[in-house]
Ligand SMILES: Cc1cc2nc3c(=O)[nH]c(=O)nc-3n(C[C@H](O)[C@H](O)[C@H](O)COP(=O)(O)OP(=O)(O)OC[C@H]3O[C@@H](n4cnc5c(N)ncnc54)[C@H](O)[C@@H]3O)c2cc1C
């Protein structure tokens with residue numbers, strides 16, 4: 206790897222999701238030196254795992270492609286993947302950051318031809334598909350992955366599979382001796398954009414995510430709807446592989462709940478409204494979506510979207526937080542039980558498939574931040590003068606949709622630029 | 634209608650929520666309910682309630698005083714605590730149900746023939762006598778709660794259970810005469826009398 210040059214006029218962005226990419230690009234396009242660190246082998250974050258995104262229902266690949274083109278074109282921006290911050294010291298305008306880079310075992314020669322993947326036998330749960338499918342021990346994280354470079358799973362190092370992969374590569378791209386690296390960077394400001402993760406659905410005991418095959422999460426449903434996903438875009442029941450036509454969505458699964466996440470995750474109402482359109486898109490008149498909710502929180506311009514979905518006779522709304530789910534052993538149907546708030550009727554409704562609209566929690570747990578920042582009760586980074594020149598962007602600051610995440614990223618880029626200008630003496 | 638009831642209607646006029654907040658155990662939590670319905674759906678006795686907890690909380694806020702206090706609903710609560718465990722807003726629902734039942738009883742509005750209420754009274758009388766529950770006497774009292782004929786029928790139906798309890802020394806015929814007791818029954822009665830005094834003084838204030 207070539208030497209990474211950084212100074213106190215460099216901005217470090219941690220996390221290469223839509224927020225981190227936006228912040229990095231905004232700063233780099235203003236002429237600042239930027240290093241973008243991403244923990245996984247590819248940029249894109251969770252947006253790249255969506256099938257479509259609201260409110261326009263376009264495919265995220267489109268927006269991602271534009272951003273990737275900007276990344277490739279910008280000489281001020283340096284991307285490091287499989288990299289994590291382990292420690293930060295110093296003050297605003299002059300930080301020293303320790304970074305650990307995990308070995309990819311594949312170098313710049315890779316053309317993404319895929320020969321190594323064919324040669325390898327071992328398979329692992331595919332993290333890009335939230336474990337719904339399998340990937341090989343030599344893999345491209347996803348089709349839009351940047352960099353377009355394969356990865357060798359560390360679990361096959363030292364096995365015959367690793368040698369097979371190396372032999373299959375015609376370009377000499379596989380380097381099985383690659384080692385973990387520790388580097389130290391000097392930077393003037395840090396943008397923290399490590400994003401979110403879905404709340405662990407198995408902890409919502411009455412919903413039986415860990416016991417009932419046909420209870421899945423909203424993030425898994427996104428992967429299912431994607432034609433390039435594990436089911437080829439078909440909405441299939443995990444229990445028997447049959448097409449699911451009558452699909453229930455349970456809102457606030459793990460959010461607004463003292464036993465789980467106290468905050469409203471803000472995007473899940475919109476996500477379920479959006480996903481109800483997948484049901485009609487795939488099945489037409491035969492598709493039925495039922496949304497169980499406490500109250501629908503579709504905000505500002507997004508309210509139009511809500512109204513449109515409400516007009517669809519195949520989408521119904523039940524004002525009730527489902528109390529529990531049991532499985533009908535004969536049909537595999539999850540049966541939802543509860544009492545609705547409009548009339549207090551007791552119901553027991555079977556559906557083909559249940560999607561839990563899981564909440565968003567920060568991807569970095571409050572006690573695991575390698576940098577001294579103020580964390581609020583929900584685990585998100587609070588804007589505080591005590592944070593020095595560490596600025597949160599996107600979902601590491603709050604539960605946000607892409608639109609708001611990108612706004613927050615741009616704001617954080619501007620703050621970082623001001624610090625750098627001060628350090629360089631070009632301001633004031 | 635009891636004096637206390639008239640006094641309370643006078644005092645709180647149209648604000649039943651305020652009345653509940655001031656007089657019912659954990660009543661100040663009622664306003665925190667967000668009407669999600671999890672408690673109602675989680676109650677194992679749910680189908681037998683006229684008004685599940687969620688609805689009771691809404692009725693309190695809507696000022697349906699008579700309907701709430703004379704309802705048999707909160708008497709259905711068996712203290713399983715399922716609702717408390719699951720309520721997303723942390724309402725102590727079980728305690729509120731017992732608080733409402735107790736308050737309705739004090740005001741003389743509780744349904745007279747409600748079996749849980751009758752049982753509670755028998756249980757209390759039985760327990761407070763000696764500080765220990767006299768299983769035999771309590772059982773018999775319950776069997777005959779609804780008349781002699783039904784009492785005999787129930788006793789026959791339950792005889793195997795009784796025999797089993799007797800064999801495993803959980804029940805003694807000797808309990809019919811006196812029965813076992815705590816060491817200091819006098820002390821217990823003194824405590825209970827004091828508690829009653831305090832309660833009555835509170836009620837007096839309203840009856841004026
Ligand atoms: C079911 C569902 C559907 C959704 N649909 C939509 C939609 O249609 N429209 C919309 O606007 N929004 C939608 N959202 C919200 C959207 O996913 C978020 O707004 C978006 O992902 C926020 O981007 P981010 O960059 O802040 O975080 P992320 O996407 O989480 O990106 C964070 C990045 O940081 C990396 N990272 C994490 N930890 C570290 C670390 N320690 N070091 C280095 N890198 C790290 C991660 O690998 C990741 O690449 C949806 C959310 C859900 C749950």
Ligand code: SF4
Nearest residue numbers: 457460470471473474
């Ligand atoms: S956005 Fe909707 S589903 Fe998500 S936590 Fe808020 S109210 Fe619940």
Ligand code: SF4
Nearest residue numbers: 666667669670672720
């Ligand atoms: S579970 Fe809690 S918040 Fe929900 S209706 Fe019952 S008391 Fe109200």
